[in-house]
Amino acid sequence: MTAKRPDVSSTVSDLRRRVAAWRAAGERVALIPTMGALHEGHLSLVRLGRTRAHRTVTSIFVNPTQFAPTEDFNTYPRTFDDDLAKLATVGCDLVWAPTATEMYPDGFATRVVPAGAAEGLETDFRPHFFGGVATVCCKLFTQSGADFACFGEKDYQQLCVIRQMVRDLDLPLEILPGATIRESDGLAMSSRNRYLSANERSRAVVIHDVIRAVAEAARDGRHQAVIAEGTAKLSAAGFRTIDYVTVRDAETLKDWDRESGRPGRVLAAAWLGDTRLIDNVAV
Amino acid sequence: MTAKRPDVSSTVSDLRRRVAAWRAAGERVALIPTMGALHEGHLSLVRLGRTRAHRTVTSIFVNPTQFAPTEDFNTYPRTFDDDLAKLATVGCDLVWAPTATEMYPDGFATRVVPAGAAEGLETDFRPHFFGGVATVCCKLFTQSGADFACFGEKDYQQLCVIRQMVRDLDLPLEILPGATIRESDGLAMSSRNRYLSANERSRAVVIHDVIRAVAEAARDGRHQAVIAEGTAKLSAAGFRTIDYVTVRDAETLKDWDRESGRPGRVLAAAWLGDTRLIDNVAV
Numbered sequence: 051m052t053a054k055r056p057d058v059s060s061t062v063s064d065l066r067r068r069v070a071a072w073r074a075a076g077e078r079v080a081l082i083p084t085m086g087a088l089h090e091g092h093l094s095l096v097r098l099g100r101t102r103a104h105r106t107v108t109s110i111f112v113n114p115t116q117f118a119p120t121e122d123f124n125t126y127p128r129t130f131d132d133d134l135a136k137l138a139t140v141g142c143d144l145v146w147a148p149t150a151t152e153m154y155p156d157g158f159a160t161r162v163v164p165a166g167a168a169e170g171l172e173t174d175f176r177p178h179f180f181g182g183v184a185t186v187c188c189k190l191f192t193q194s195g196a197d198f199a200c201f202g203e204k205d206y207q208q209l210c211v212i213r214q215m216v217r218d219l220d221l222p223l224e225i226l227p228g229a230t231i232r233e234s235d236g237l238a239m240s241s242r243n244r245y246l247s248a249n250e251r252s253r254a255v256v257i258h259d260v261i262r263a264v265a266e267a268a269r270d271g272r273h274q275a276v277i278a279e280g281t282a283k284l285s286a287a288g289f290r291t292i293d294y295v296t297v298r299d300a301e302t303l304k305d306w307d308r309e310s311g312r313p314g315r316v317l318a319a320a321w322l323g324d325t326r327l328i329d330n331v332a333v
Numbered sequence: 334m335t336a337k338r339p340d341v342s343s344t345v346s347d348l349r350r351r352v353a354a355w356r357a358a359g360e361r362v363a364l365i366p367t368m369g370a371l372h373e374g375h376l377s378l379v380r381l382g383r384t385r386a387h388r389t390v391t392s393i394f395v396n397p398t399q400f401a402p403t404e405d406f407n408t409y410p411r412t413f414d415d416d417l418a419k420l421a422t423v424g425c426d427l428v429w430a431p432t433a434t435e436m437y438p439d440g441f442a443t444r445v446v447p448a449g450a451a452e453g454l455e456t457d458f459r460p461h462f463f464g465g466v467a468t469v470c471c472k473l474f475t476q477s478g479a480d481f482a483c484f485g486e487k488d489y490q491q492l493c494v495i496r497q498m499v500r501d502l503d504l505p506l507e508i509l510p511g512a513t514i515r516e517s518d519g520l521a522m523s524s525r526n527r528y529l530s531a532n533e534r535s536r537a538v539v540i541h542d543v544i545r546a547v548a549e550a551a552r553d554g555r556h557q558a559v560i561a562e563g564t565a566k567l568s569a570a571g572f573r574t575i576d577y578v579t580v581r582d583a584e585t586l587k588d589w590d591r592e593s594g595r596p597g598r599v600l601a602a603a604w605l606g607d608t609r610l611i612d613n614v615a616v
Contacts, residue, residue, distance in 0.1 A: 155500075157585075158501050159447065159449030160447050160501035161446045161448070162445055165442035165443065168442075184443070188502055192503040214442060214443060217438075218443035219471055219472055220476045221475055
């Protein structure tokens with residue numbers, strides 16, 4: 051027996067018509083923004099949305115504006131049929147799958163430019179990234195009129211940036227964060243993990259081991275020493291470039307002040323072969 | 334007999350509670366964004382809103398982010414009591430009057446950056462302007478959840494920029510343009526006209542005379558010659574700096590191609606003493 055596949059909308063007017071019908075019946079709606087290539091992390095966000103809303107909409111859109119010309123837009127995995135089958139198993143009601151032209155018609159020009167939480171970290175290495183993410187997420191929110199939007203903690207800075215945008219622009223929806231889902235060895239699930247060779251895959255979990263050790267050390271204020279050790283450990287495991295391993299304020303993403311009593315977050319990004327991995331854990 | 338003054342909201346939560354109550358009763362809502370110092374032009378926009386919506390909300394907020402440090406933020410006329418009395422005469426239901434802190438709380442950082450229609454003209458002379466306008470209008474729209482927003486054609490490029498933003502960001506509301514309201518001699522009404530001395534006021538209408546002559550000439554393709562004559566006429570009338578007198582495509586604001594058959598718009602901006610006047614008319 052196969053679960054019913056979700057319906058697919060590909061125009062804003064069709065999406066709005068369907069959401070309006072739900073709303074007229076008093077139902078609330080959760081949006082799960084994705085770029086497809088779905089894994090258990092995405093499915094957990096659909097389940098999270100269902101705990102708060104009557105209806106879930108998963109958007110599948112590989113957003114060109116958040117890729118630099120040198121990045122993997124053309125090779126990013128596109129597995130639409132498989133995605134629909136997976137979404138059927140978690141009771142997703144609708145897939146919002148606009149074309150690039152529906153999202154960015156001729157003459158499109160307005161940008162949402164985030165700052166605050168968007169400064170530093172990923173922005174130092176992917177300066178185009180959060181502008182693209184903020185603009186497309188703002189559009190996804192206003193297109194769908196969702197009451198909730200679910201984002202994984204795996205992309206922790208992105209979650210902070212989206213929260214800041216929603217607060218700053220008074221967007222009338224609530225952001226629901228979902229815990230990072232990991233493979234059995236601890237590697238954070240990511241659509242890009244499929245780029246890893248078998249040999250790289252066996253070493254990828256070192257990034258998680260390192261940030262856990264930094265978080266443990268941070269409780270006693272020993273994190274700087276453990277960051278240095280961890281960086282060496284990543285290099286020894288074959289990570290060719292380490293973009294950052296750092297402890298930040300969990301909300302503002304500015305430098306963490308342990309004495310303040312505010313929660314900290316350990317964040318890391320590093321390259322294993324041609325694959326850039328990111329991960330984070332709470333202090 | 335005095336008409337009932339509109340209620341005043343000063344927090345987003347209070348505004349949303351009131352609008353939600355209207356919505357629950359099946360009523361639609363029009364927003365009229367203003368910076369106060371209301372004149373007949375603003376009041377005509379409230380009347381316009383009432384032709385389409387059951388309820389009208391007039392926002393009064395002198396938005397600091399659309400003024401350059403050299404501009405008139407501190408001296409911009411603030412006439413709140415008088416504004417409420419005028420709004421009572423046209424049946425406005427609610428005034429949305431946030432404080433600067435309610436609009437831009439500590440840590441505010443996200444900007445809406447318009448392009449397309451925002452390029453050139455005003456942006457050449459006030460490069461900060463449309464970024465401030467787009468961001469605050471986006472917020473006013475999402476704060477109020479209005480179905481309609483009314484903007485005067487007096488600020489024609491602003492109207493085009495807002496339309497582009499609404500289209501680009503899929504904001505779920507309709508922009509209603511209102512015709513420019515003029516004094517008996519033809520001068521476009523503006524809150525800044527009160528800066529003019531009696532002597533300046535008597536010459537201010539020359540800007541309207543000039544753009545009407547350019548529009549007339551444009552029908553026969555003779556506008557370049559009449560722009561040159563008009564510029565001389567403005568100088569002779571004592572306009573000290575003429576920022577632009579130009580004919581543009583009425584929608585894109587790019588150069589007007591008369592042969593295309595597309596509608597044109599004559600736009601002008603010029604300084605009379607310390608007051609910058611703008612005006613526009615259809616070809």
